[in-house]
Amino acid sequence: xxxxxxKDGRVRWKGRVQKLGQIRQKLFDTRAAALxxxxxxxxxxxxxxxxxxxxxxxxxxxxxxxxxxxxxxxxNEKRQALRKLFAATTxxxxxxxxxxxxxxxxxxxxxxxxxAALRVQFETRSGNAANKDRKNLVAAWNWGxxxxxxxxxxxxxxxxxxxxxxxxxxxxxxDFWKVFAQTQGQDRVMLLCYLHLGARRSEIFRLCWEDxxxxxxxxxxxxxxxxxxxxxxxxxxMTGELAEALNWWWDNRxxxxxxxxxxxxxxxxxxxxQYGKPFKERMQLMKRLCERAKVKPFGFHAIRHLTASIxxxxxQPVSVIQAILRHKSPNTTAIYLRTLGLEETRGAxxxxxxxxxxxxxEPDPAGNxxxxxxxxxxSFTAKGSTQExxxxxxxxxxxxxxxxx
Numbered sequence: 510x511x512x513x514x515x516k517d518g519r520v521r522w523k524g525r526v527q528k529l530g531q532i533r534q535k536l537f538d539t540r541a542a543a544l545x546x547x548x549x550x551x552x553x554x555x556x557x558x559x560x561x562x563x564x565x566x567x568x569x570x571x572x573x574x575x576x577x578x579x580x581x582x583x584x585n586e587k588r589q590a591l592r593k594l595f596a597a598t599t600x601x602x603x604x605x606x607x608x609x610x611x612x613x614x615x616x617x618x619x620x621x622x623x624x625a626a627l628r629v630q631f632e633t634r635s636g637n638a639a640n641k642d643r644k645n646l647v648a649a650w651n652w653g654x655x656x657x658x659x660x661x662x663x664x665x666x667x668x669x670x671x672x673x674x675x676x677x678x679x680x681x682x683x684d685f686w687k688v689f690a691q692t693q694g695q696d697r698v699m700l701l702c703y704l705h706l707g708a709r710r711s712e713i714f715r716l717c718w719e720d721x722x723x724x725x726x727x728x729x730x731x732x733x734x735x736x737x738x739x740x741x742x743x744x745x746x747m748t749g750e751l752a753e754a755l756n757w758w759w760d761n762r763x764x765x766x767x768x769x770x771x772x773x774x775x776x777x778x779x780x781x782x783q784y785g786k787p788f789k790e791r792m793q794l795m796k797r798l799c800e801r802a803k804v805k806p807f808g809f810h811a812i813r814h815l816t817a818s819i820x821x822x823x824x825q826p827v828s829v830i831q832a833i834l835r836h837k838s839p840n841t842t843a844i845y846l847r848t849l850g851l852e853e854t855r856g857a858x859x860x861x862x863x864x865x866x867x868x869x870x871e872p873d874p875a876g877n878x879x880x881x882x883x884x885x886x887x888s889f890t891a892k893g894s895t896q897e898x899x900x901x902x903x904x905x906x907x908x909x910x911x912x913x914x
Contacts, residue, residue, distance in 0.1 A: 511543035526550040532563075532658045565595070565618060566611035568657060572649045575656075580711055580733040581789075590645035597626035615659050624667040636670035643667065679814045680807040687802040688795075696794065698758045699771055703809055705751040706730065707816035707833050710809040714788045716770045721747070721755055732835065743835050817845045 511522050514536075521536045524543035533550055537543040569591045576587045598605040608626045609618060623646065631639040646665040653659035689700055702713050712730045720729040720742075726749075731742045747755075755770070764772045769787040776784040783789065791809075799806040813834070820830050831842040 511537075511540050511547065513540070524550075527658050563615050563657065564612050565609065565615055568615055568653050568659065569595070569611065569649070571657065572652055575652060578739075582711075583733075586641070587645045587649065590642040591649065593630060593642060594623070594626050594646060597629040599625065615653070615657075618664050620664045620667050623665050627667065627670070631670045636672040637674060639670045640672060643669065677814055678805070678807060678811060679818050680805065680811055682815065682819065684802070684804040684807070685812065685815060687804050688798045691798045691801045695758060695762070695771055695774070696798075698754045700812070701751055701754050703812040704816055705748050706745055707813050707820075709813065713771065713809075717768045718759070718770055719768065721770065723747075723752065723756065726752055730835070745833065745835075814845065817842075821846050 511524050514521055514523050521538065522540045522543040523534055523536055524546045525532065525534045526547050527533075528551065535543075535546055537546065573584075573588055573591070576584050579587075594609055595607070595611040597608045599608055600606055608629075609622050623643075627639045627643055630642055643665065647663060650659060650663045650665045654661055654663065685700075685704065689697065692700060699713060702708060702716070706713075706728060708730055709732060712732055715731055716728075720731075722728070722744075726747045727744045728747045728751075729742050729744050731740050733740055758770070762770075762772075763774050764785060767785070767787075771788055773780055773783040773786055773788055795808050796806055817830055817834060820833065827839055827842055827846065830846070831839050834842060834845065836842045
């Protein structure tokens with residue numbers, strides 16, 4: 510429908526047509542001219558056009574421009590999902606063909622093509638990887654519906670794939686201290702920050718001295734792990750041991766004029782360009798330290814899991830652990846703890862069994878029934894009952910077979 514607008518100080522009429530996920534607009538001097546243009550555009554075969562403004566590639570590029578506000582890990586995850594969508598093929602060798610052509614118009618993307626592309630990920634990687642890509646594709650298309658006028662319903666809302674999840678590895682506390690013993694200087698202080706704060710990797714990388722409040726014994730941590738990618742902060746209490754370590758580092762830090770707590774001190778190899786700047790990656794540090802300590806390799810985020818598990822085993826309630834990990838939802842905290850409570854669950858069940866002791870089943874001194882070869886079997890009578898258990902002779906056992914046609 511044509512609409513009246515003010516353009517360059519005079520009244521104009523804007524014609525607007527949306528079709529096949531594309532939007533076309535044009536300005537006219539009169540309302541009649543705008544309406545006539547809209548009618549002609551609705552009759553035009555837009556699929557035959559060579560305009561790539563609303564191609565799948567253009568949609569992906571615009572969405573990634575929007576996604577740049579998220580943290581690096583989230584952005585890379587979204588970018589890889591789109592890359593894999595456009596790289597998925599059917600067939601092998603010279604017969605291989607793209608399932609989704611990025612130069613095709615957005616209207617060409619169907620649930621069948623998305624499902625086929627995700628199936629490639631399911632077969633070559635895992636169901637978890639395919640579902641993670643599905644989640645990011647759904648979010649990208651929903652953004653396109655809202656801001657680019659992409660067609661509905663969302664073609665990426667296909668069935669989820671079966672997953673085989675493995676418990677997240679949580680290093681033993683003694684393994685952490687073995688690794689800690691291999692560190693010195695700022696690396697030692699950094700590991701203490703991860704352990705005492707349950708922090709994410711990027712939160713410690715971006716930590717500034719103004720975030721360390723020695724007077725009130727607290728630390729401010731910033732995170733981008735929010736739905737809209739905004740940078741939020743929370744204050745956490747600073748333990749005495751951590752305060753002592755940070756005080757020492759303040760006095761002995763290498764770069765006195767830097768506002769960041771942790772700075773790259775290596776000026777050779779891959780670190781040359783990052784020398785004197787805050788860390789963005791420390792990909793090899795934990796690997797080297799674990800090799801020296803001769804423990805199973807783990808990374809910075811595993812220390813966060815370790816902090817959660819220690820708090821859990823200390824008997825801290827989920828609400829406290831949630832506050833320390835700074836999760837918005839207690840369900841997220843529950844996921845962290847779900848694989849950490851096996852032995853506590855076992856202890857609870859053993860306690861339950863102890864409560865029922867004396868009210869359950871007793872060994873049959875007669876040794877009747879099917880036992881374990883030691884003459885001790887369970888008689889299915891309550892304690893104190895004088896009813897004897899009589900085994901059924903094998904000659905009386907009737908085997909009923911299913912009648913076949």
